[in-house]
Amino acid sequence: MNSKMTQKSFHAKKEDIDRKWYLVDAEGKTLGRLASQIAKVLQGKNKPIYTPSIDTGDFVVVINAEKINLTGKKMEQKEYYRHTGYPGGLKTTSVKEMLEKHPERVLEHAVKGMLPKNLLAKQMLKKLKIYAGTEHPHSAQNPELLDLK
Template sequence: MKSFMARPLEVERKWYVVDAEGKTLGRLSTEIARVLRGKHKAQYTPHVDVGDFVVVVNAEKVVVTGRKAEQKVYRRHSGYPGGMKETSYEQMLSRKPTEVLRKAVYGMMPKSRLSRQQFKKLKLYAGPEHPHGAQDPQTLEVG
């Protein structure tokens, strides 16, 4: 009995479209990260990119539970003394609506060269329209 390892050239990629309207941020991003990595497939191989493309529409209509809408803070640092910048969830959602979901999915991916390559297969759109109709994406049901 030989163990199966996927080869990069033999991987069959699918396109999925996810409607984020009314979905919880964390639960949605874990499912997206799982599909991007390819863990939903039987031929999952840890060191090979077997994941699929994910197109997310209505990213601005994602919801958070509890009081996270008022309390959640995104921090970044410029590298200079006193360079800490803070942005609240509400400000981030109004300025860059897709960035909230992008940061959540990125945080759930491992930090490696392979996962950065897998992360590039995520396409986010704030509204209901996307330009990937030619790829004939299937709807991905996320609970």
């Protein structure tokens, strides 16, 4: 094979990354489907310069997290678990309780589970901004509306 005909692999560098701000309205959207689409944008998989070992993702601002939709009987049956660290310290919280007290955490937990389990996940999750209502303090960044199918 001729050495002049080989192609080089593209590997994104910090200078190549141009981060955008996107706005997502979660009202009426299904939790899992919305979380997977947000995770793709946070990772940068929607860009042609996507590189697995580099965080090429964009910022995502989510509003109306309290109006998210769950299918089936998840509102009554789905539970979140945490442990206090003491014997017998397993605590459970239903989705219904979580949506009433901290609606942002429901979506954040779902997105976190869909991000890769590596050192970049923490960095990607910092670019996710979730708000229960319609107000958000990121209007100065001019977030453009993200078209989710």
